[in-house]
Amino acid sequence: MWEAIIPHPASHFSRLRRGGLGIGEIQCSDFMIQRLRLTVTVLIVLMVIVLIGCGIGKEKVLVLQDGHRGTEYRLAVPDRVFRFSFVHSVHHTPVHEVYQIDDDNTLVLKELRYSSLGVGMPYDYENGTLEIIDGEFVLKFDRRFQAINLIVSPIPEHTITVNGKTYPLLEFTKPEGPLEIKAADKWSFKWLRLGRKGA
DSSP states (O other): OOOOOOOOHHHHHHHHHTTOOOHHHHHHHHHHHHHHHHHHHHHHHHHHHHHHHEEEEEEEEEEEEETTTOOEEEEEOTTSEEEEEEEOTTTOOEEEEEEEEOTTOOEEEEEEEESOOSTTOOSOOTTOEEEEETTEEEEEEEEEESOEEEEEOTTTTOEEEETTEEEEGGGTSOTTEEEEEEEEEEEEEEEOOTTOTTO
């Protein structure tokens, strides 16, 4: 008659503490690796879903800097077009300069709109075209600027129109104060309304 010798559990744990590798450890290690892979996969899928549902990109903004105080104001320009307006000092009629922002943030003067010809008003410009549209003279051309620098005075009533809203430039500096207007990029995240026309 022989008797089976069953090792004491303590001796098994003793071998593990001394650096022995047990089957339980291998299973636990594999399980943790699988769980980690699953977690990483889920995170990647979630990031892809977020990126698909979210419009990521640069939008153009106008930066208006007060030359005295150094204060900056930013106005979003979704369609890249804005209008700078003032009252002509001689004719006392409004003048509108229509600008477009290029990819490199250059300000391109596309149109000059005014209601009367005379002293100080152009009628021709380097291959430009002069038209009459809705009772206004419209001089079309391309003239490029890195920035618009001006002294803001109450008399010419300087304004800037962005996205259908008009801002008096005296909101951004004091009377007879210097103001610089330039364009810049702003990174933005916008949720896309998927499946809806006109979104």
